[in-house]
Amino acid sequence: MSEFTPKMDGIVEAEIERTTGPWREAWRNFRKSKVAVAGMVIILFFVLLAIFGPFIAKEGINQQMPADRLQPPSAEYWLGTDDFGRDILSRIIHGARISLSVGFLSVIASVVVGSFLGIIAGYYGRWTDTIISRIFDIMLAFPSILLAIAIVSVLGPGLENALIAIAIINVPNFGRLIRSKVLSIKEDEYIMAAKAIGMKDARILFSHILPNSMAPVIVQGTLAVATAILEAAALGFLGLGAQAPQPEWGKMLADSKSYLQSAPWTMIFPGLSIMLTVLGFNLMGDGLRDALDPKMKN
Amino acid sequence: MSTTPLLKVENLKKYFPVKKGMFGKTVGYVKAVDDVSFFVNEGETLGIVGESGCGKSTTGRVLMRLLEPTDGQIEFDGKDLASLSQEEMRKTRRDIQMVFQDPYASLNPRHTIGKILEEPLIVHGVSDAKERKKKVREFLEIVGLNAYHAKRYPHQFSGGQRQRIGIARALMTNPKLIIADEPVSALDVSIQAQVLNLMQDLQKEFNLTYIFIAHDLGVVRHISDRVAVMYLGKMVEVADSEQLYGKPLHPYTQALLSAVPVPDPDYQKEQIIIEGDIPNPADPPTGCTFHTRCPFKMDICTKVTPQLAEQTNGHSVACHLYTTQVDNDIKQLEGSL
Structure with missing residues (x-):
């Protein structure tokens, strides 16, 4: 079609042309997968809930x-009430904020630290690599939840410390991933x-x-948010x-495990x-992996 | 063309240690570049040819200190590159640039062409963004592309176009020397000619000096003023292009040249077929490394390593067939027959 357009000069064509960067292409691939988009919709729903939920569910979450x-779901309490008579819906909406922020923050922290260590290990190799990789191996030798429990018991129980523990146990996963990719x-x-060209190492x-x-980090990171939420819940x-x-x-x-039979909604x-x-x-x-996997590309 | 050597390489060596076992004990060395000396005059093109694995690419990389030389001097423009610090070498790289073999792998797939071309300028301290952009457009036109191509990504170009981009990138910093590591071997023959002609035009325009590494003798003949032939990490013959192609001295060069196809179906020529494979560079033959495959092998070849020696004006060869001592030996042998 373009051979019929007279070429005045390059500018005409440049304006018509849309640049297709690798990220844009990945997004196009991602959109093709219905399942992946469904996943994204679920996440968006909870993210919106976490951001705006507390404004919708204004009634006190701790109001007893x-x-x-232990009221069953009804028109007044959509999801019922718990053993203190607190509205479960409000608590879940507020809980979304806690769970998602723990998930995202811990993963972001471990991606940043893991990427840094992994890239150094992979690029410089030799003893730097040996030291960093062996530390990762040691950390991975423990079951992750056990390590998290150990870290929390040292730091003391609490949400922030749980977040830190989850971030720490995920560092070696990202570190190893980046290291192998850098290699x-x-x-x-x-x-x-x-x-x-004469570029400095930092720039390279x-x-x-x-x-x-x-x-691969984006893929792994998305999956890790899920694990982090589970670990935080655990x-x-x-x-x-x-x-x-x-x-x-x-x-x-x-808190509600003793009411499993009498009030299962809790x-x-x-x-x-x-x-x-x-x-x-x-x-x-999974959708991101398919969209970003270079092997799937031509 | 002036005749001052821009680059003078003496006794350059690059050994790769072979490690074995749990503790990485060094059990030997692969002599990828073994005691190589040559020079390149300003404004000329030196072709380096040889089979794959002969060390020609390694030579190119060692010259740029992308690989650290094991030993030897690399005198470039009055400086010994081999003894510069990393930081000094990094700065010197604006004067020596490289064009790579694989145009599909040598451009970062996540950067636009504009960014790829701009980067050498950023790295070497051209701070004015407007000026950089202007220069990018200018050089895209120079290598036969269009200024608006700067917005595109590498995967939107053909191999030949990408190689033009690679050449443009090498030109951005106004280098004196360009090391081209098999720049056309990944391209179609028709595109090869275009890229070679472009390189020749650029050489005239910018007074560039080339080291042109290739395995295709036809391509090298087309572009080179002088040609060096490498075999198993050593230079076996260096001569002016015409002399080397007209009157090759080393048996290896003769064999290589006889393998070049001639575009004439009726032409009958004597083809020298060398037998066997290139020996393992970790365990090279004693004496002359070529003796295992040489049709003119003599006793001395298995014992003494021949040195590169000038035979006629500017034509050097490393072969016992041309050393006077051997001449005498042969005469004696002939006499006794």
């Missing part, structure tokens, strides 16, 4: 109504070319190697994470929230 203890990228000719690392090794359930009045989902499960809805959020992140992570 002893007269309405392959640093042999690519454009890295050689960057060196030949952060402007060339890092952006090119981000794709720590909350064990009483090591969120403390008493905080409406954290895992904590809510733990457990079902927090559990369902955890499940849906984790499912959303997993679906989106």
Whole structure:
């Protein structure tokens, strides 16, 4: 079609042309997968809930109504009430904020630290690599939840400390991922070319190697948010994470476990929230992997 | 063309240690570049040819200190590159640039062409963004692309176009020397000619000096003023292009040249076929490394390593066939027959 347009000069064509960067292309691939988009919708729903929910559900999350203890779902209490007569819906909405921020913040922290360590280990190799990799190996030798419990017991129970613990246990996963990616990228000719141009190491690392090794990290990061939410819930359930009045989902499960038979809604809805959020992140992570995997490209 | 050497390489060596076992004990060395000496005059093109694995690409990379030389001097423009600090070397790289073999791998897929071309300028301290952009457009036109291509990404170009971009990138800092590491071997033959002609035009325009590494003798002949032939990490013959192609001295060069196809179906020529494979560079043959495959092998070849020695004006060869001592030996042998 363009051969019929008279070429006055380059500008005409330049305006028509849309630049298709690698990220834009990935987004186009991502949109094709219905399942991935469904995952993203679930996540968006909970994110919006976390941001705007507290304005919608204004009634106090910790407001106890002893007269309405353990009420089943009704027009007044959509998801019922718990053993203190607190509205479960309000608590779940506020819990979304806690769970999502724990998930995102801990993953962001471990991605930043893990990427930095991984990129240094992968690029410089030799003893730097040996030291960093062995530390990762040691950390990975422990079951992650056990390590998290150990870290929380040292730092003391609480939501912030749970977040820190979850961030720490995820560092080696990202570190190893980035390291292996850097190992392959640093042999690519454009890295050689960057060196030949006379670029400094820092520029090569952060402007060339890092952006090119981000794709698997984004995938892993999305999936890790799901795990982090689960881990936070697990720590909350064990009483090591969120403390008493905080409406954290895992904590809510733990508090209501004795009412499983008499008032199942007290457990079902927090559990369902955890499940849906984790499912959303997993679906989106899978979709991202398909969209970003270089092997799927031509 | 002036005749001052811009680059003078003496006794350059690059050994890669071979490590084995749990503790990485060094059990030997691969002599990728073994005692190589040559020079390149300003404004000329030196072709380096050889089979794959002969060390020609390694030579190019060692010259730029992308690989650290094991030993030797690299005198460039009055400085010994081999003894510069990393930081000094980094700054010197604006005068020596490189064009890479694989145009698909040598451009960062996540950067636009504009960014790729701008980067050498940023790195070497051209701070004015407007000026950089202007220069990017200018050089895109110079290598035969359009200024608006700056907005595109590498995957939107063909191999030949990408190689033009690679060449433009090498030109951005106004270098004196360009090391081209098999710049056309990944391209179609028709595109090869275009890129070679572009390189020749640029050489005239910017008074560039090239080191042109290739395995295709036809391509090298087209572009080179002088040609060096490498075999197993050593230079076996260096001569003016015409002399080397007209009157090759080293048996290896003769064999290589006889393998070049001639565009005439009726032309019958004697083809020298060298047998066997290139020996393992970790365990090279004693004496002359070529003796395992040489049709003119003599006793001395297995024992003494021949040195590169000038035979006629500017034509050097490392072969016992041309050393006087051997001449005498042969005469003696002939006499006794």
